[in-house]
Amino acid sequence: MRVLLASPRGFCAGVDRAIEIVEQALARHGAPVYVRHEIVHNRHVVESLRERGAVFVDEPDEAPPGALLVFSAHGVSPAVREAAAKRGLRTLDATCPLVTKVHKEAQRFAREDLEIVLVGHAGHVEVEGTLGHAPRAMHLVESVEDVARLEVRDPARLAVLTQTTLSVDDTREVIDALVRRFPEIRLPKKDDICYATQNRQNAVRDLSREVDLVLVVGAPSSSNSNRLVELASKIGLPAHLVESAADIDPTWLEGVERVGLTAGASAPEVLVEQVIDRLRSLRPDGFRVDSLPQVDEGVVFQLPFELRQAQ
Numbered sequence: 001m002r003v004l005l006a007s008p009r010g011f012c013a014g015v016d017r018a019i020e021i022v023e024q025a026l027a028r029h030g031a032p033v034y035v036r037h038e039i040v041h042n043r044h045v046v047e048s049l050r051e052r053g054a055v056f057v058d059e060p061d062e063a064p065p066g067a068l069l070v071f072s073a074h075g076v077s078p079a080v081r082e083a084a085a086k087r088g089l090r091t092l093d094a095t096c097p098l099v100t101k102v103h104k105e106a107q108r109f110a111r112e113d114l115e116i117v118l119v120g121h122a123g124h125v126e127v128e129g130t131l132g133h134a135p136r137a138m139h140l141v142e143s144v145e146d147v148a149r150l151e152v153r154d155p156a157r158l159a160v161l162t163q164t165t166l167s168v169d170d171t172r173e174v175i176d177a178l179v180r181r182f183p184e185i186r187l188p189k190k191d192d193i194c195y196a197t198q199n200r201q202n203a204v205r206d207l208s209r210e211v212d213l214v215l216v217v218g219a220p221s222s223s224n225s226n227r228l229v230e231l232a233s234k235i236g237l238p239a240h241l242v243e244s245a246a247d248i249d250p251t252w253l254e255g256v257e258r259v260g261l262t263a264g265a266s267a268p269e270v271l272v273e274q275v276i277d278r279l280r281s282l283r284p285d286g287f288r289v290d291s292l293p294q295v296d297e298g299v300v301f302q303l304p305f306e307l308r309q310a311q
């Protein structure tokens with residue numbers, strides 16, 4: 001069996017930064033450090049931080065007054081920040097800078113009195129945070145059907161924003177439908193798209209030309225990991241999301257000689273290595289691992305000012 005690794009895969013700069021913020025908070029302030037929501041959508045990462053003293057909570061009022069609370073990479077609404085301040089919590093913000101950029105655009109559009117159409121998945125924690133930045137100006141749409149049902153105040157004063165972990169391809173149909181219905185709508189800037197989501201999808205596309213099956217390491221709650229599975233399926237390949245090596249069903253490998261392997265932006269490389277070991281144990285004959293040419297994404301996000309200052 002041949003395993004072909006996608007490149008890039010796994011951790012993006014926003015996830016690296018969020019994990020480092022919690023690690024540095026633990027090192028500087030000691031346990032417990034409270035974290036609102038899973039810091040990134042990966043059980044392995046969450047469990048390892050929990051063992052070192054991170055306490056994961058859904059809302060600020062679950063942390064005792066005076067405690068240190070970290071906001072996750074997905075971002076929070078201003079209402080959550082206010083609740084944390086009211087509770088007397090110290091806070092560190094691990095919101096990915098690409099998500100913060102969308103929050104700022106939402107506020108700017110609202111100040112210009114534009115209505116905003118947010119393309120994203122209802123209930124996703126990033127979407128909740130973004131909606132909260134301009135609650136009176138936002139409409140959430142998930143599909144072309146939602147666009148057809150949309151009722152707006154003034155079709156000439158509209159702007160679009162997107163959930164960062166949807167790629168250009170994911171949103172194209174919905175945005176095309178918006179433009180057909182509202183020709184004057186202000187479209188998102190090209191650099192609103194998360195580089196990591198797009199790069200990981202491009203790598204799956206490249207990989208798909210050379211394999212019979214695609215495995216994606218990632219959590220069921222990880223939006224970008226699910227999109228990678230969907231993309232491979234759309235291309236016509238069998239594809240599965242695996243949270244860990246134990247999830248691999250040996251029947252998936254029947255008649256398969258070439259497996260493409262990738263990981264969502266919140267999945268650590270150690271899980272990819274464990275998947276390779278399991279594939280090797282299931283199909284040891286002629287087992288070999290190759291990789292697409294290594295891609296250096298060249299993106300690093302700075303830590304928050306408080307941590308840089310302390311360094």
Ligand code: SF4
Nearest residue numbers: 012014096164194265
């Ligand atoms: S996937 Fe993109 S938006 Fe999400 S944390 Fe990573 S870099 Fe930021």
